Amino acid sequence: MIATERIVQTPQRIDFHIHSAASAKTRDANKESLSKCTVSNIPLLVERLTAKDTGVTMCAITDHDIFDYEMYKALKAHEGEGTLACVLPGVEFTVSFDDANSSDKQGSPTVVHIVVIFDDNEEKLHTLNGHIVGEDGKPAYDKGDAFSADKFTKIIREIELDSVLIGHEKSAGQEGAHDISSLGVEGAKEAILTEFVDAIELRSKHKEINIKRLIATYPHGGVPFVFGTDCHDWEQYPLIDSTFKGREDEVAFSSVKCLPSFRGLVMAITDQSRIKAGDCSFFSAAKSRVETIKLHITGSPIEIPLSPGINAIIGDNSIGKSLLAHKLTGYAWLDESNADDLKKGYDAYCEKEGFAIGTQIPDSHVFRFDNQSKVRKTFEELQDGECDDYFEEYYQQHVDAEGYKSKLRGFFRSCLNALQKKIEFNDYIDSLLSIEVEVGKAPEITSTTITSLPRKLNVTEVEEVVSDTQIEIGHINELIETHERVISKMDPRALEALKNASSELSVFLGYALGLERARRIENIKIEAVCEAAKDVKAELGAKRTDEENQQAEYLGQITQASKQIAKAVLMKAAVKNRVFDPGIGKVKKATTPMRGFLFVSELSEERLDVELCKELLLAAFNKSSVDRIVAGIEGDTSMTSKEFIARISNANPSASSCFGFVLKKIDAAIDAKLFERKKITNDSIGVDSSPSPGLYSKIYFDLIADADNPGIYIIDQPEDQISQTSIKKNVLRAFRRMAQQRQVLLITHNPQFVVNLDVDNVIAMLRADNGHIMVQSGALEYECDDYNMLNVVAETVEGGADVVRKRLKRYGSDED
Amino acid sequence: MSSENASNGTVQMKIEMILDKGKVKIKGRGGFSVDLKSPVLKVSELYNAVFTDITQPTNIIVTASNDVLQSREAKPIFENIKTIVDNAIEEINSGLIELAESENNQDDDENEEPIGDEVNDPLAEFRANPGSLLSDENNDGA
Numbered sequence: 034m035i036a037t038e039r040i041v042q043t044p045q046r047i048d049f050h051i052h053s054a055a056s057a058k059t060r061d062a063n064k065e066s067l068s069k070c071t072v073s074n075i076p077l078l079v080e081r082l083t084a085k086d087t088g089v090t091m092c093a094i095t096d097h098d099i100f101d102y103e104m105y106k107a108l109k110a111h112e113g114e115g116t117l118a119c120v121l122p123g124v125e126f127t128v129s130f131d132d133a134n135s136s137d138k139q140g141s142p143t144v145v146h147i148v149v150i151f152d153d154n155e156e157k158l159h160t161l162n163g164h165i166v167g168e169d170g171k172p173a174y175d176k177g178d179a180f181s182a183d184k185f186t187k188i189i190r191e192i193e194l195d196s197v198l199i200g201h202e203k204s205a206g207q208e209g210a211h212d213i214s215s216l217g218v219e220g221a222k223e224a225i226l227t228e229f230v231d232a233i234e235l236r237s238k239h240k241e242i243n244i245k246r247l248i249a250t251y252p253h254g255g256v257p258f259v260f261g262t263d264c265h266d267w268e269q270y271p272l273i274d275s276t277f278k279g280r281e282d283e284v285a286f287s288s289v290k291c292l293p294s295f296r297g298l299v300m301a302i303t304d305q306s307r308i309k310a311g312d313c314s315f316f317s318a319a320k321s322r323v324e325t326i327k328l329h330i331t332g333s334p335i336e337i338p339l340s341p342g343i344n345a346i347i348g349d350n351s352i353g354k355s356l357l358a359h360k361l362t363g364y365a366w367l368d369e370s371n372a373d374d375l376k377k378g379y380d381a382y383c384e385k386e387g388f389a390i391g392t393q394i395p396d397s398h399v400f401r402f403d404n405q406s407k408v409r410k411t412f413e414e415l416q417d418g419e420c421d422d423y424f425e426e427y428y429q430q431h432v433d434a435e436g437y438k439s440k441l442r443g444f445f446r447s448c449l450n451a452l453q454k455k456i457e458f459n460d461y462i463d464s465l466l467s468i469e470v471e472v473g474k475a476p477e478i479t480s481t482t483i484t485s486l487p488r489k490l491n492v493t494e495v496e497e498v499v500s501d502t503q504i505e506i507g508h509i510n511e512l513i514e515t516h517e518r519v520i521s522k523m524d525p526r527a528l529e530a531l532k533n534a535s536s537e538l539s540v541f542l543g544y545a546l547g548l549e550r551a552r553r554i555e556n557i558k559i560e561a562v563c564e565a566a567k568d569v570k571a572e573l574g575a576k577r578t579d580e581e582n583q584q585a586e587y588l589g590q591i592t593q594a595s596k597q598i599a600k601a602v603l604m605k606a607a608v609k610n611r612v613f614d615p616g617i618g619k620v621k622k623a624t625t626p627m628r629g630f631l632f633v634s635e636l637s638e639e640r641l642d643v644e645l646c647k648e649l650l651l652a653a654f655n656k657s658s659v660d661r662i663v664a665g666i667e668g669d670t671s672m673t674s675k676e677f678i679a680r681i682s683n684a685n686p687s688a689s690s691c692f693g694f695v696l697k698k699i700d701a702a703i704d705a706k707l708f709e710r711k712k713i714t715n716d717s718i719g720v721d722s723s724p725s726p727g728l729y730s731k732i733y734f735d736l737i738a739d740a741d742n743p744g745i746y747i748i749d750q751p752e753d754q755i756s757q758t759s760i761k762k763n764v765l766r767a768f769r770r771m772a773q774q775r776q777v778l779l780i781t782h783n784p785q786f787v788v789n790l791d792v793d794n795v796i797a798m799l800r801a802d803n804g805h806i807m808v809q810s811g812a813l814e815y816e817c818d819d820y821n822m823l824n825v826v827a828e829t830v831e832g833g834a835d836v837v838r839k840r841l842k843r844y845g846s847d848e849d
Numbered sequence: 850m851s852s853e854n855a856s857n858g859t860v861q862m863k864i865e866m867i868l869d870k871g872k873v874k875i876k877g878r879g880g881f882s883v884d885l886k887s888p889v890l891k892v893s894e895l896y897n898a899v900f901t902d903i904t905q906p907t908n909i910i911v912t913a914s915n916d917v918l919q920s921r922e923a924k925p926i927f928e929n930i931k932t933i934v935d936n937a938i939e940e941i942n943s944g945l946i947e948l949a950e951s952e953n954n955q956d957d958d959e960n961e962e963p964i965g966d967e968v969n970d971p972l973a974e975f976r977a978n979p980g981s982l983l984s985d986e987n988n989d990g991a
Contacts (some may be wrong), residue, residue: 599936
């Protein structure tokens with residue numbers, strides 16, 4: 034059967050274990066209920082299969098050791114009725130295994146039931162039963178009431194139909210009769226590991242604890258588990274029969290992500306992520322998705338359905354895969370550096386090919402678009418300790434790069450300051466060698482000079498005495514007048530005394546006035562002399578003699594010598610040695626643990642020590658000079674500025690600017706050498722080690738997969754920069770998780786990203802025979818009259834055939 | 850020349866100028882002399898003879914022998930050298946005190962904050978992913 038839908042929109046609900054009346058002919062003769070499971074009652078089965086609460090979409094009647102072709106055809110005729118989309122042919126074989134390792138069987142044969150689902154290749158189906166039964170119409174058992182393992186294998190091979198083998202496990206790990214687990218733990222594992230069975234079938238109704246115990250019995254990841262009803266009474270379907278005890282609504286079905294076809298089943302069986310227990314969704318219900326891509330190629334409209342999961346765009350180089358992605362996003366995610374050129378190129382190509390894209394993904398629907406160069410750049414940046422903007426937000430703590438740089442700059446300033454003081458002192462002492470001072474008898478001055486002038490006499494103080502005396506005389510006179518009546522009553526000598534006092538003060542006043550007058554006259558003379566002397570002094574100053582100049586010079590050199598000596602002493606006192614060690618040592622890293630990773634912000638240098646500082650000195654000095662410079666910083670040195678300048682490499686700054694020059698060079702070296710570096714690691718790698726390139730790709734895609742931001746993820750060739758091993762080991766799982774959260778558009782040339790990733794939709798852009806672009810799309814299992822998608826992948830993607838072959842092994846061996 | 854520490858921490862130093870073979874010299878210290886006939890003092894010689902070891906405030910007493918004081922040529926040389934030494938040491942002493950004070954201040958300034966602690970962005974985690982701290986590890990779901 035060929036599926037009409039190109040991609041999986043809803044999961045299949047399967048039941049590959051339904052018995053019919055044919056089973057009564059072989060093993061279940063005693064089950065009366067089977068007698069009603071006849072061709073004529075197929076409508077009843079269909080009704081039950083497609084009932085509202087059942088809704089089976091894929092099924093098979095698998096009778097014990099017999100294939101009833103008519104029964105199969107009768108049911109097959111109902112395909113498309115209700116939910117029933119695909120009916121596959123099948124048989125439940127009874128197989129006897131020798132020497133099972135089960136301890137309680139003591140080497141006796143163990144019989145198990147294996148449900149085999151065949152490809153519905155009509156040509157070979159009508160002869161299928163002939164390989165199982167003998168001429169008498171009974172199963173051609175070769176080992177009691179069972180087929181030997183060899184006979185069973187031979188029958189399967191001779192039927193020449195692709196098949197899926199499902200081991201029956203109705204007792205859910207309790208080693209019930211005919212269960213795979215009855216082979217014993219080792220035997221069951223062997224059956225799976227040797228791929229003798231492709232899946233284990235559990236009966237639809239089981240206690241969950243038993244199922245978990247059973248699953249734990251088998252090799253991890255070795256086998257998918259599916260539910261089957263093992264129904265022996267169609268009237269009771271989906272129950273096994275009328276003896277069923279329990280609640281009907283507890284019957285479980287498996288949800289399978291595949292197209293309703295044998296090939297779809299094969300693809301699901303070969304990727305366990307496609308099979309889930311119960312009613313499950315395989316895709317996110319995100320609204321930010323695109324349903325279809327509408328194209329016009331040379332005028333013909335084409336509509337490509339897109340899966341809500343992973344859509345892989347494959348095709349030849351330069352066919353237009355990247356163009357398609359960029360056109361869909363309106364060129365919003367092109368690299369700015371060459372966006373204009375790319376746009377022009379893309380537009381010209383579309384024009385030339387008659388290729389037009391009618392779908393536009395709004396920018397708000399895009400979570401992230403990693404174009405080809407961006408993926409490469411992101412990994413390179415991660416390797417180099419730089420950080421893509423996307424990851425920046427994960428670094429909540431940062432190494433204090435500026436703090437460390439500032440400390441180092443301060444250290445070098447301090448070191449060079451110490452050396453500078455020593456060098457300046459040495460230079461100064463050198464300059465003193467040539468300075469000589471005359472210390473003999475000072476030159477004598479013989480010419481006339483005005484050394485001092487008379488000062489004017491104080492008249493004011495005398496005026497005050499005169500004034501006070503006049504007031505006192507006035508007071509006495511006033512006393513006599515005011516108190517005349519009283520005084521007249523006194524002894525006449527009282528009035529006489531007052532008059533005498535006034536008279537004496539008048540005499541005193543005469544002396545005071547005399548002094549005042551004399552001083553005024555003297556001051557007039559002094560003023561005249563000073564006025565005259567001022568002119569003379571100016572005249573003498575203008576005519577300063579050589580003797581005076583010689584004496585001034587002489588005294589000046591004595592003073593200068595004192596200052597020079599003082600300066601030398603003070604310069605020496607200011608000299609200090611500096612240990613050439615910044616005292617920082619190991620740099621602390623800043624680590625933010627998030628989502629199982631450690632986001633490490635570290636300095637580009639792990640240690641800021643003497644060796645690094647010597648290296649930084651090389652930014653300014655010759656290699657041979659570094660030790661001499663360090664010695665000069667740490668201890669006594671005879672270095673002068675001349676030597677210092679000579680040791681500077683490739684420059685010859687002046688003495689006044691040489692230290693500034695050196696500091697500038699070292700500052701630049703610090704900036705170039707010390708910077709924040711970011712890396713992503715985890716506990717097992719540790720913060721001091723760096724992940725391998727492969728692990729970086731895992732980290733990158735894990736983070737993308739776990740991101741909560743909604744929207745479509747578009748990535749152009751994720752395989753760049755990642756080894757095949759790393760893709761298989763690290764990256765595919767992340768993409769699978771991603772597909773559960775968001776729609777993914779993936780452009781790739783790598784078959785692993787198509788077949789092993791088990792993408793939900795393949796869009797192959799190919800060149801048709803007429804030279805035009807053509808697009809073929811569909812799920813991996815999709816096949817139609819024009820193409821089958823696995824073949825397209827095998828032929829289009831380099832190495833694709835190998836990967837398809839490895840995945841399908843026995844199933845695809847007869848494919849062309 | 851002799852020196853000793855005074856109780857106040859000031860170093861006491863005495864130098865005596867003497868007359869030797871027509872030259873004024875400092876007793877006990879070679880490398881310095883001023884010729885009476887050509888009374889020229891080399892500053893570097895005086896520095897080396899008297900000042901090279903001075904690192905803290907010092908009181909220098911400059912004296913002269915009788916023959917210096919009684920010589921018409923030697924006496925002014927002595928007086929000038931004394932002036933140079935006296936003025937120099939005055940400037941040196943005040944300079945050393947200033948230097949000591951500035952060094953003390955510098956020591957205080959050098960008590961910096963330690964570096965190397967992470968620079969935290971308190972809002973970064975929230976900005977990075979508001980729900981991240983609550984989310985479980987994703988499983989494969991198969």
